[in-house]
Amino acid sequence: MRKRTVSVAVASLILFNGCAANNAFMDNAGKIGGTALGAGIGAVIGKELGGDVGMLVGAGIGAGIGYLIGNEIDTRRENLAKLAKEENVEIVSQNIVQNNNQVVAKNVKDETNKGNIIGDSFTVFSNEQQFGLNSSNLNPKAEQLFNKIASExxxxxxxxxxxxxTDDSGSSSYNQKLSEERAKNVGxxxxxxxxxxxxxxxxxxxxNNPIANNNTVDGANKNRRVxxxxxxxxxxxxxxxxxxxxxxxxxxxxxxxIVEKIEKPKNTKVAKVNQDEKPKKVSNDKKSLLTTNETQPLNIEQKEEIKTVxxxxxxxxxxxxxxxxxxxxxxxxxxxxxQNSNFSLITKAQANNSTKVYQNCLADKPRVKxxxxxxxxxxxxxxxxxxxxGLNNVPFITNIENTLIAINPVAVLENSSSATNFPKASFYKDYKGEKDAKATLELTTSVNTYQGTEGLIYRVFFEEQNTQMKCMDIVFDEKNVNSSKGVLYYTKNNQILEKQFEIARIK
Structure with missing residues (x-):
């Protein structure tokens, strides 16, 4: 069966900033007719973003602009550039192209076949709070802005x-619901x-689709967008x-x-340790488009050794x-x-602040899609x-230290790499091959998935709180799911422990 998917290529990226945009560029945004002119414009943008290195990258972007955009999109970009200048907002334009497999954000230096372009995307940023706090209602100025954009x-x-x-502070389900209400209002x-x-x-x-590091205030602001x-x-x-x-x-x-109860001397207070406390509020000048709880992202450094009972x-x-x-x-x-966002939807400085490190499931949370x-x-x-x-509603099993663990069923879609259901996790202690064995422990789960170049992260969170099991990372191998590996995180003797394992589906 033929599979058809799309990908996002950023061969053509224009940053219209009301404060920093070059006037000559604004005046000629709709008249880009050739590669040479496009390269010159791209260099101007690149210089604004990142000095000499940015100028070289910008030139590459501009060269792509020269032959990729059509008259209709060109005119719209010109009009939105002028609007961005008038309203003091940023509007980022991207080409949407169809590619072989997943939906990806390519580096600006990657080449794109003109014939693969199937659409256009505009992302609107703002330094102002355009929606009321925890509200889907646009303020009058923001409503005026989107009326002008819609007319195009x-x-x-x-x-x-x-x-x-949105950014990823607060409840994932709340973020999803509020962002949907706001998107509907703009619609x-x-x-x-x-x-x-x-x-x-x-x-x-x-x-679910961050373009910048949520661990920084600037990065979280960039993630709040329409x-x-x-x-x-x-x-x-x-x-x-x-x-x-x-x-x-x-x-x-x-x-x-969860700290063990310890006998404490009189007149001595023991602080309750809870890493789930809400961060401090952000001042109004740090709030931005589609902000949810408007909480300040913290760059947390773990000062204490992980210990859990x-x-x-x-x-x-x-x-x-x-x-x-x-x-x-x-x-x-x-x-x-x-979805490696190497392109400059964010500034050079923000890009350098990226974590560049993937975290395990202990540092993640279930995310509502x-x-x-x-x-x-x-x-x-x-x-x-x-x-x-190999991931079409089938059970997977592993045996760790004579405990059989079954994850069933595992179902992941091809074009989105998303799970269509949440499986049950069953643990069979001292398993000896019995066909009618009863599970020692059964847990309900929720799942996050992240697609990589070599494999798919299938991240299992155990819903029950009163259990040794914390979470499980499985990476299903792209070439052969029966060569897949995982890590189980669990508690034992008042500590969090990890155990690697191999996992395969039942044929």
């Missing part, structure tokens, strides 16, 4: 997808301004919306620490080793994220797609 699409006969993005503005309601779709992506996508049909809309996440940019979450009996012993940090043990098996909805019906748009090879 009134003659379009293509499909328009409005995507709301309504497009409808009012003449875009056919049947052509408008909206998606609350929440925290994206406007134009594609030719509904199928392309669904494919684009199903992009996998880049785990590199998620906020590091420290494991919840289980409030259950330690009935399992996997002979694991003590966890000393939150590094991702299976990086080689994963490779690099297909949503589906695309039609503005006309407010119903989810579904599409039948293929499963990844």
């Amino acid at each position: 699409y009134k003659n379009s006969d293509k499909k328009i997808l409005i995507i709301g993005h 309504n503005i497009f409808s009012i301004n003449g875009v056919k309601k049947s052509n408008i779709y909206y998606l609350g992506a929440g925290e 994206e406007i996508v134009e594609l030719k049909d509904e199928s392309d809309i669904l494919n684009y919306a199903s992009r996998t996440s880049n785990p590199e940019f998620f906020r590091k979450i420290e494991p919840k620490i 289980s409030n259950t009996k330690d009935i399992f012993d996997f002979n694991g080793k003590k966890v000393v940090d939150n590094s991702f043990a299976l990086k080689t098996n994963f490779g690099d994220s297909l 949503a589906d695309v909805k039609s503005l006309e019906t407010n119903k989810v748009i579904y599409k039948t797609i293929d499963y990844k090879k």
Whole structure:
């Protein structure tokens, strides 16, 4: 069966900044006719972003602009450039191209085949709070801005997808819901301004597609944004919306620490250690578009050794080793994220502040994903797609120190690498091959997935709190799922331990 997917290429990237944009560029944004002129413009942008190195990269971007954009998109970019200058906002333009496999954000220096371009994307940033705190309502100035942007699409006969993005502070489900309400409100503005309601779709992506490091204030601000996508049909809309996440940019979450009750001397207070406390509020000048809880991301450094006690009996012993940090043990098996955001949607300084390190499941959390909805019906748009090879609703098993662990069923879609269901995890202590063995422990789960160049992270979180099991990282090998590896994190003797294992599906 032929599989068809899309990818995002940033062969053409324009940053329209109301404060720093070059006037000559603004005046000529709609008249780019050749590669040479495009290269010159790109150099101007690159110089603004990153000095001489940025100028060279910018020249490469500009050279692509010269032959990739058409008159319709060219005119829109010109008008939005002027609007960005007037309204003091940033609008980033990208080409959407169809490629072989996953949805990826390519480096600006990567070449793109002109014939693969199938659409256009504009992302709107702002230094101001455009929505009310924890509200989906636009303030009057922001509403005026989006009315002007929407008017640029009134003659379009293509499909328009409005995507709301947030940082990853606070509750993932809350972030998703609020971002969806905000995206829908922007979609309504497009409808009012003449875009056919049947052509408008909206998606609350929440925290799932970060383009900058959420562990910094500037990075979190960049992740709060509205994206406007134009594609030719509904199928392309669904494919684009199903992009996998880049785990590199998620906020590091420290494991919840449960401290043993200790007899303490009189008049001595023992502070309760809880890493799940909310961060401090951010001042108004740091708030931005599609902000959710408006909380300040913290660059957390673990000052204490990880120590956790289980409030259950330690009935399992996997002979694991003590966890000393939150590094991702299976990086080689994963490779690099297909959503590796090396392009300059963020400034050079922000890029240098990136974590550049993938964390294990102890430093992650379950992240809620949503589906695309039609503005006309407010119903989810579904599409039948293929499963990844070997991950089509099948059970996987591993045996660790005579304990059989079954994860069933595992189901992951091909074009999005997302899990279609959450499996059950069953643990069989002292398993001796019995066909009718009863599980010693059964746990419900939730799953995050992240696609890499070598494998897929299938991250299992155990929903029950009163258990030794904390979470599990599995990387399914892209070439052969039966060569896959994993790491189990669990508690024993008042510590968090880890144990690597090999896992395969039941044939």
